[in-house]
Amino acid sequence: xxxxxxxxxxxxxxxxxxxxxxxxxxxxxxxxxxxxxxxxxxxxxxxxxxxxxxxxxxxxxxxxxxxxxxxxxxxxxxxxxxxxxxxxxxxxxxxxxxxxxxxxxxxxxxxxxxxxxxxxxxxxxxxxxxxxxxxxxxxxxxxxxxxxxxxxxxxxxxxxxxxxxxxxxxxxxxxxxxxxxxxxxxxxxxxxxxxxxxxxxxxxxxxxxxxxxxxxxxxxxxxxxxxxxxxxxxxxxxxxxxxxxxxxxxxxxxxxxxxxxxxxxxxxxxxxxxxxxxxxxxxxxxxxxxxxxxxxxxxxxxxxxxxxxxxxxxxxxxxxxxxxxxxxxxxxxxxxxxxxxxxxxxxxxxxxxxxxxxxxxxxxxxxxxxxxxxxxxxxxxxxxxxxxxxxxxxxxxxxxxxxxxxxxxxxxxxxxxxxxxxxxxxxxxxxxxxxxxxxxxxxxxxxxxxxxxxxxxxxxxxxx
Numbered sequence: 001x002x003x004x005x006x007x008x009x010x011x012x013x014x015x016x017x018x019x020x021x022x023x024x025x026x027x028x029x030x031x032x033x034x035x036x037x038x039x040x041x042x043x044x045x046x047x048x049x050x051x052x053x054x055x056x057x058x059x060x061x062x063x064x065x066x067x068x069x070x071x072x073x074x075x076x077x078x079x080x081x082x083x084x085x086x087x088x089x090x091x092x093x094x095x096x097x098x099x100x101x102x103x104x105x106x107x108x109x110x111x112x113x114x115x116x117x118x119x120x121x122x123x124x125x126x127x128x129x130x131x132x133x134x135x136x137x138x139x140x141x142x143x144x145x146x147x148x149x150x151x152x153x154x155x156x157x158x159x160x161x162x163x164x165x166x167x168x169x170x171x172x173x174x175x176x177x178x179x180x181x182x183x184x185x186x187x188x189x190x191x192x193x194x195x196x197x198x199x200x201x202x203x204x205x206x207x208x209x210x211x212x213x214x215x216x217x218x219x220x221x222x223x224x225x226x227x228x229x230x231x232x233x234x235x236x237x238x239x240x241x242x243x244x245x246x247x248x249x250x251x252x253x254x255x256x257x258x259x260x261x262x263x264x265x266x267x268x269x270x271x272x273x274x275x276x277x278x279x280x281x282x283x284x285x286x287x288x289x290x291x292x293x294x295x296x297x298x299x300x301x302x303x304x305x306x307x308x309x310x311x312x313x314x315x316x317x318x319x320x321x322x323x324x325x326x327x328x329x330x331x332x333x334x335x336x337x338x339x340x341x342x343x344x345x346x347x348x349x350x351x352x353x354x355x356x357x358x359x360x361x362x363x364x365x366x367x368x369x370x371x372x373x374x375x376x377x378x379x380x381x382x383x384x385x386x387x388x389x390x391x392x393x394x395x396x397x398x399x400x401x402x403x404x405x406x407x408x409x410x411x412x413x414x415x416x417x418x419x420x421x422x423x424x425x426x427x428x429x430x431x432x433x434x435x436x437x438x439x440x441x442x443x444x445x446x447x448x449x450x451x452x453x454x455x456x457x458x459x460x461x462x463x464x
Contacts, residue, residue, distance in 0.1 A: 008038035009045070009103045012096045027085035031092035041103075042088075043125035045095040049079075049107055051129055052291060053122065055114040055156060056136030056177065058336045059284040060086065062276065063136055064113045065312040066288035070305040071109050074297055078109040082312065087118040109295075116141075116152050119159025123166075131166040132294055133159075134287050138176040139227060139335040140208045141365070149176060149208050160184045169290045171283060172244040173229040179213045181242070190294060192286040193244035195264070197223040197230065198251065198279045207373075208335065214239045226280060226342070227335040246290040248274075248282055256347050257316075263306070265289070265299045273307045277316045280339040285309060314446045321427070321457045324436035326355075330446050332364065334373040340440060341379045348379075350388035353437040355430070356407070357397040357445035364442045368399050376410035387413070392433070395419045396426055397445045423452040431456070 012034030019029060034041055054064045064080055071078045081094040091112055099105045114122050123131070138153050153176050160166065160180065168186045171177045172193035181189050209228035211218055217236035224230035233240035249269060250262040259282055263272040274285040285306055292302040311317060317328045331337040348354065360366050383391070393416050395404050400419055408414050420426040426449075430437055441449060453459055 002044075005038045005041050005044045005103060006101075008034045008036075008041050009096055009099060010101055011037060012093070013099075013101065016093070016097055027081070027083045027093055028087075028089040029093070030096055031085075031089035031094075034092050034096050035089065040125050042092055042095065042122070043129070044103055045092070045099055045105055046110060046126065046129055049105055049110045049130075050295075051110045051112065051126060051131045052134065053112050053114045053119065053131060054134045054136065054287070055116050055119050055159070056134075056171075057116065057139040057141045057152065057333065058280070059136040059287070060113045061312050062281060062284040062315050063134060063287045064111050065315075066276070066284055066309045067111050067134075067291045069309050070288055070292050070297070070302070071111065071295070073305055073308060074292075074301055076108040076295070077106070078111050079105065079107045080111040081113055084113065086113040086115040088121040091122050114159070116155050116159075119156055120162065123159045123162040126163050126166075129163075131163050132169060132291065133163070133166050134169040134291065135171065135177045135180060136283065136287060137171050137174045137227075137229065138209075139333060140370075141333045153177075153179070156180065157184055160186065167294060169287060169294065170242075171229070171287070172242045172247075173225060173231070173283075175209050175213060175219060175228060175232045175239075175241075178242055179239075190246070190290050191242045191244040192246040192283070192290040193241070193248075194225050194229075194282065194286075195223075195231075195244070195247045195249045196251075198225045212237060212239055226339055229283075244286075246286055246293060248286060251279075251282070254279060254346065263289070263303065265293065265302060268299060270299065270303045272303045275307055275309045276311060278339060278343045280336070314441075314450060319453055319457050319459055321437075321453065322431040323434045326430065326437040326439050328439045328441065328446060328450065330443060331440055332443060334370050337371075337374045337440075341375050344438060344440075345379055345382045348383065348438060350383070350386040350391050351435065353392045353394065353430075353433060353435050355394040355396065355426075355437055355439045355441070356400070356403045357395070357439065357441040357449065358399040358403050359397045359442050359444045360399050361444045363444050368402055371403060371406050374406075376407055376412070380407070380411040384411070384413075387416075390433075390435070392416050392418055392435075394426065394430070394437075396421055396423070396449070397442065423449050424455075427452055427456060 012030040016030040079098045167188040172191035206228040212234040215237040222231035253260045258275045
């Protein structure tokens with residue numbers, strides 16, 4: 001390790017120490033300081049570690065968490081930016097916080113959540129490293145940051161261009177993600193996917209990728225899961241879904257916190273339980289299983305690992321608040337929200353309240369017009385069948401009123417609406433209901449509300 005990089009790491013670690021003494025998080029600023037002193041420091045910090053980068057629109061945090069579960073359960077060590085600081089500063093902070101003063105990081109693997117727009121900055125110094133990149137999917141996300149889906153796809157391509165020898169783990173069911181194998185010319189590629197459709201409660205909206213990325217002909221589907229994901233094909237040019245090496249062949253049952261499936265690895269089929277809630281999380285579990293195959297685990301170990309996956313903070317996280325507790329669910333774009341709607345349609349009853357929270361901070365996306373693309377009507381129709389007089393729909397966040405208007409037009413009973421923007425007061429109201437609550441929250445609402453929940457409920461603090 002050179003003098004410059006050593007000095008940068010020491011100053012960065014001192015910055016982190018000072019922040020911890022002050023009671024502050026050290027997820028980004030130490031990385032800012034370290035990079036200022038040595039822009040190429042990541043190549044040094046990660047030189048002896050196998051790096052797994054996870055990027056894509058939805059599922060990055062859950063997939064990283066699942067991969068870390070599998071790696072740890074099978075005797076390997078790993079570091080991960082589990083607090084969600086997924087830009088270059090956060091990634092450098094993650095490495096620097098785990099390193100010695102000499103810059104040595106004693107881990108087998110680094111599992112890194114990487115923001116799509118930041119992937120190119122993160123991989124810039126990784127050309128000579130052992131890198132695997134997982135791309136979960138590409139959906140329409142924060143329009144003020146990413147633009148439309150082809151812009152997001154191009155950002156990922158730019159990141160992959162820095163690491164031409166990297167292995168790719170791609171979602172076979174996403175026509176956009178699958179196209180990376182042709183446009184980037186990476187040779188070592190593993191696909192994961194679902195061989196067959198999901199039940200009818202999943203979203204049928206395929207507006208994010210309607211037309212063939214090659215010839216602009218409208219896609220057709222042999223089967224469909226949600227959004228634009230499924231067994232797609234183009235009748236005009238022949239572009240089609242690749243056969244996945246790691247797949248779910250059939251979902252035998254969906255449960256509130258897991259799914260029982262028939263799962264195949266290189267055409268060998270096994271019964272498995274994926275202990276992640278919601279149909280959309282099946283893909284995250286499959287991505288993690290694909291990494292299990294990449295790191296050399298045998299099939300039985302991979303299948304066994306699927307039954308011990310856990311959810312990260314804010315992703316269907318249970319909090320013991322009041323008599324029956326709450327579930328925190330993060331939402332950030334139409335595709336993800338629609339799958340949460342599908343989950344609630346199946347599991348929410350008249351005995352459950354729902355809290356909707358929306359902010360328009362930069363981390364949430366300043367343009368909240370996307371809420372009009374969410375299929376609230378489906379949930380409203382279901383709840384009208386099972387509702388009780390005591391059921392309440394709570395609203396919070398800077399744009400809580402916007403959500404009220406949206407749900408009014410979706411046919412919800414406005415007499416059951418309650419707006420409360422003070423998080424502490426809101427928590428006290430929820431504790432007093434004696435009912436179970438689903439909290440459906442944008443990112444910064446989730447962070448702010450979770451901090452206040454930690455004052456009154458047994459709640460693990462997320463990693464700093």
